[in-house]
């Protein structure tokens with residue numbers, strides 16, 4: 001059972017929209033004191049006022065760009081470093097880029113790696129050390145179903161999420177000995193602002209794959225964390241195609257993914 005001791009917080013990165021907002025709101029509704037982090041100070045402030053009024057819960061905000069070199073350290077300083085212990089960390093902030101690697105802007109690709117991989121790894125490390133010393137804590141890292149397949153036209157993004165899944169599964173085994181639960185949430189298509197940012201057609205325009213709401217994904221992630229699972233793929237259909245990957249040679253899934261992600265770009269070229 002996920003219990004946050006009094007005086008402690010749940011910290012959610014990327015809490016200003018989509019899956020992060022839905023996870024944070026579920027926690028707020030359960031009376032968990034929150035620290036919300038993202039770049040958009042105004043969106044965080046609006047959520048803070050709303051949830052304090054509706055759920056009667058303490059909500060603090062930290063406006064931070066986690067893709068900047070010192071972003072994760074600044075978030076640490078504003079939380080644990082400022083005497084606000086974090087018992088639950090949700091590493092959710094992230095974005096994707098759909099397109100041919102050679103055509104994507106290098107600076108944007110590097111920013112994505114710094115956020116999806118660098119910030120997730122640094123925040124996990126920093127907060128894990130504090131949780132380990134208290135012998136209690138919870139970490140939910142948000143990867144993707146893209147973590148399971150090398151995705152042509154989505155290559156760097158898929159690789160960043162493969163890192164998050166591998167890292168989280170490894171730490172799940174290590175950290176449970178110290179009383180810390182690490183779970184990786186691997187959503188499939190989810191109705192959020194993600195696709196517009198990635199330069200993709202919207203989730204609902206995507207053929208074949210099921211689309212979930214951010215709320216349903218948030219529910220699945222928190223339930224898996226409470227059950228102490230190493231990872232969760234929320235939708236049954238996604239669990240089935242991921243299981244089927246083990247039945248074919250390793251060269252086949254990237255070829256199937258190529259046909260799919262090439263067509264999912266907004267430009268359609």
Ligand SMILES: NC(=O)c1ccc[n+]([C@@H]2O[C@H](COP(=O)([O-])OP(=O)(O)OC[C@H]3O[C@@H](n4cnc5c(N)ncnc54)[C@H](OP(=O)(O)O)[C@@H]3O)[C@@H](O)[C@H]2O)c1
Pocket residue numbers: 013014015016017018019020037038039040041043064065066067068092093094095096115142143144145186187188189190191192193194195197203
């Ligand atoms: N939607 C999907 O289909 C899907 C599927 C699988 C996995 N995911 C993963 O789910 C996570 C959440 O994405 P979402 O779908 O909820 O998309 P979203 O609605 O675009 O939310 C992304 C969140 O990350 C924050 N963020 C982006 N860049 C940031 C930065 N440099 N520093 C700090 N915060 C930053 C955004 O806030 P600001 O803009 O205010 O900074 C926003 O709160 C991501 O890791 C994504 O890879 C999404």
